[in-house]
Amino acid sequence: MINLINRAGIFTLILLFAFQSCSSNSDSGDDTPVITAPTNLSVQVDVVGKTAENPNGDGSGKVKLTISATNATSYKVLINNELKELTDGNLTYEFTASGTATYPIIVSAYNGLKYVSKSTSVNVFVARKLIWSDEFNVDGAPDTSKWGYNTGTGDGWGNNELEYYTTRSENVKIEGGLLKITAIKEDYMGSKYTSTRMLTKGKFSFKYGRAEVRAKLPVGGGTWPAFWLLGDNIDTVGWPACGEIDILESVGNNPDVIHSSLHSPGRSGNTPDTKTTVATNSATEFHIYAAEWSAENIKFYVDDNLFYTYKNSSTTPFNEKFFVILNFAMGGNFGGAVDPNFTRATYEVDYVRVYN
Template sequence: MKMINLVNRAGVFTLILLFVFQSCSSSNDAGEDIPTNAAPTNLSVQVDVVGKTAENPNGDGSGKVKLTISASNATQYKVLINNELKESTSGDFTYEFTASGTSSYPVLVSAYNGSKFISTSTTVNIFVARKVIWSDEFNVDGAPDASKWGYDLGNGNGWGNNELQYYTNRSENVKIEGGLLKITAIKENYQGSQYTSTRMLTKGKFSFKYGRAEVRAKLPVGGGTWPAFWLLGANIDTVPWPGCGEIDILESVGNNPNVIHSSLHSPGRSGNTPDTKTTTAPNSTTEFHIYAAEWSAESIKFFVDDNLFYTYKNSSTTPFNNNFFVIINFAMGGNFGGAVDPNFKSATYEVDYVRVYN
């Protein structure tokens, strides 16, 4: 899916002021043979998009650009590109954009000698192809890959939702079999809890900022079941919830089957957050569906089988501009899961894959 990201003139002007300030505060580290009283002149900038052709005017999808900068009397160059400040003494370097889609970015360039400088700006249009940056296809039978997944264990005092399960990493509760991750909730007395299940997460192993996260899954059956696929702020240990932010891509409860919830939690919008929408996924317990979110600095969009049903407007004031890690879990009961069917014995949440794209 292509995304156009245009920076308005006011935004460019603000970046220029910041850039010039940072340039002026730098010292001269090279070019001692050039007198410090010689101001740079004749600044030129050439931006070459890798793979640019008549058929692909915005490049080959790699997102790579090559910059060639020159100026008389210059000892150092600074470039502000994609809100990143880069330095070069040669004036030649490459940069790789990672946000998928076709976007227009300002490129602000300064050449300086001591405290004297000259600046200019240009714009680059670039296409970045979508690619997988992390995934688990669950193709090897046995326990989940320990290099990708860890576990939250125990009852967590109800995990803040009065949930009933005790989370384990036992094979009875979690295993890979026949190309599927299977998380099974079981009614049993275990460590003082009435049910067991699993909550697995990539914390400390993988996190990302912006992109698309998706799961292909078949949901469990039964009143009180509560499967989920979600993202949590990687800074949770220093910025406690909800300050770290939470992006719920998939939540569903067995007491209201085939209804899919997508929600966001942030300061002042925890608990019964107003930032939530629902849609339906017919036969969600007998068929696999793809549940996904596409996340950028501007928005977070939620999909079921690539059908968009909720768009949240992101901004610099939300927690949703930092790294997040991935969680898959299967809870029982609680504030959201509701009453458990007294005839419940066990149910399985099946996951075909989890993929994260740039």
């Protein structure tokens, strides 16, 4: 994945630096000490593990900056859209977006409120690393250090869904190396169906990377399994301002058709940001459903076959941390009519993995 710096953001920070300097140059009197602006600014950028065979580093994403300037008392470094303030001229920084990219760097050396700046850039390779996963290898209930639950009806969860979400073993369990979420037709707490919705909110979230699930989908009209991401800031900004990335949605009334969609302000509900593809035998075979997410794009795959690329930008909600959700809904606006002969169905998940 490529992770380029937003040039408008850099320009804004340069203006901020200049404003800070200009706004403080007025002398209050002849006794004001004369402050000399730094000179001879030198910036050395070393990529960790750089060799002739690996000119962009060893894949760790680490770079070391050595900065010096005459008369400098402090430094500021703008790197990867992050502003670092230093009291000396040494900084070790780790890029995390996988792939090879060119990153611009702006360094400013300060003496009081006077400064001098210099721009440079660095090419860095970051190897893909697993940052979170659940392999579902221990029988019993899901790991509570990784997963929590939404329970109840949620007034249809905004979609007129028919299920009551529970944490019961009848609806969710790990068995034989698989997570099994089972929807059951039964009268329960005023609802006609039960199922489970599990999420990593408050336990794990991430910004940019690859999220994937290996899963076998349930069978039956009205079934609606999903694997998706939701903005960590939902409790403060609400939905859809927090953003939603639907990596996998499928409905039993239209089997083997896989939907990937994005929801954001003005593009919620029947969002235009959506595409479909076909996963043959999705209810009898496991497939890998994935999204690769960066500041520039969100790319959706089934079995590593790219079928949808969404153009991301600084104006979307998709530049903050998101958490992971697995759920199995019944009916509703998207799931549609439930087969009157439906009794139960199971959504089987081999693993969930998140990479940098």
